[in-house]
Amino acid sequence: MPSTLARYERIAPFYDLLDLPFEARRYRPLRPLLFEGLSGRLLDAGVGTGRNFPFYPPDSTVTGIDISPAMLARAERRKDQSRARLELRQMDVTDLSFAAGTFDAVISTFLFCVLPDDQQVPALRELARVAKPGAPIRLLEYVRPQGGLRRAITYMWQPWVNWAYGAGFDRHTEQRLPEAGLQLVSSRFVMFDLLKLITARS
Numbered sequence: 001m002p003s004t005l006a007r008y009e010r011i012a013p014f015y016d017l018l019d020l021p022f023e024a025r026r027y028r029p030l031r032p033l034l035f036e037g038l039s040g041r042l043l044d045a046g047v048g049t050g051r052n053f054p055f056y057p058p059d060s061t062v063t064g065i066d067i068s069p070a071m072l073a074r075a076e077r078r079k080d081q082s083r084a085r086l087e088l089r090q091m092d093v094t095d096l097s098f099a100a101g102t103f104d105a106v107i108s109t110f111l112f113c114v115l116p117d118d119q120q121v122p123a124l125r126e127l128a129r130v131a132k133p134g135a136p137i138r139l140l141e142y143v144r145p146q147g148g149l150r151r152a153i154t155y156m157w158q159p160w161v162n163w164a165y166g167a168g169f170d171r172h173t174e175q176r177l178p179e180a181g182l183q184l185v186s187s188r189f190v191m192f193d194l195l196k197l198i199t200a201r202s
């Protein structure tokens, strides 16, 4: 099975094209929710091709990290969409090279649904470590719907999203917060019972 890094090196040239219908109809209206009320020094973990750039608060300083150089290269081309000061770094979210308490807030979109189960808690612990005590950590993630047609569709999509992105609908990220030393602040569905906005803090 290819590693997450290998998957994203492979899919980077096609990523924006494959994602376009979802980005336009589903993700773009939700992305501003991640940044409501945030300012100062922010971390965007798993920044990908930079789809959050237009929504960074203008007076903030954002560091975007990603494990995949090919995804970061595409983000680099999109940098002018950010009104925040922005730097991009290649880094693994489970092993961040920032000092403890560096960031005023941490955000992440669709990273935890692609992180393998055994990396969920290590990644959450790293986000908790690099955020200032009590700082918000906001995640936008796919989860498995409870029932009905939408749940069935996620099972149909599973082989493709797993092959292409390493993504899964059963990561249970929210349930892992206490093990990572984080408290749940809020959790709400922002699209059907499929996409969840989770806010945690140390």
Ligand SMILES: C[S@@+](CC[C@H](N)C(=O)[O-])C[C@H]1O[C@@H](n2cnc3c(N)ncnc32)[C@H](O)[C@@H]1O
Residues within 6 Å of the ligand: 004, 005, 008, 045, 046, 047, 048, 049, 050, 051, 052, 065, 066, 067, 068, 071, 091, 092, 093, 094, 108, 109, 110, 111, 114, 115, 165
């Ligand atoms: C589904 S994409 C989401 C990209 C972007 N956040 C967005 O909203 O469009 C997941 C991203 O997480 C990155 N990623 C996966 N595992 C990672 C890890 N261990 N550390 C850092 N980034 C990782 C991938 O390279 C990819 O760019």
